[in-house]
Amino acid sequence: MAPSRNRAAPLAHFEKGKTMKNSLFIAAGAAIVGLVTGFGAANATGAKRTQLGALSCDVSGGIGLIVGSSKTVDCTFTNADGSVDTYTGKLNKFGLDVGISGESVMKWVVFTPVGNEIGDKALAGKYGGVSAGASLGIGLGANALVGGSGKKIGLQPISIEGKTGLNAAIGVAELTLDAS
16 A cells, blocks of 8 residues: 655645745734825824925836835926926835836826925935835835935825736835936
């Protein structure tokens, strides 16, 4: 009689890995919802601010290196008066970032405190904040950032990042914009 084999053991290992991956995507998804709703709630506290316009960035694809990633960005800022500025730069993420993602588009509403005068190409500079995203084929992501001229410009996500790939990320984001 042949020794019996435990055929469930390899399946249990597969299910464990599948559960861990699903947990990462669920955690990243929950962080996205918290990030977007939390940033909106923080801005609803009565702080006086002026909407400057909208920033849209095309983000290159890449590979998450577990502790972070760095991707190039090409951005267009459409001012409230209709004028347009262009920027290039980098989006660096620090924290959990695992997987491969394709090109994506990120959009923000741009705010500054009331009375803060900005000039041409005022969005040039460094921004920092929290970031979360997940993709399994098609994915979601959000980055709420503050920085720029005198650290007085806020970027509130208005469009969830559209990306493709297999990726989970949560951590701190740094966006550097250079006038082009």
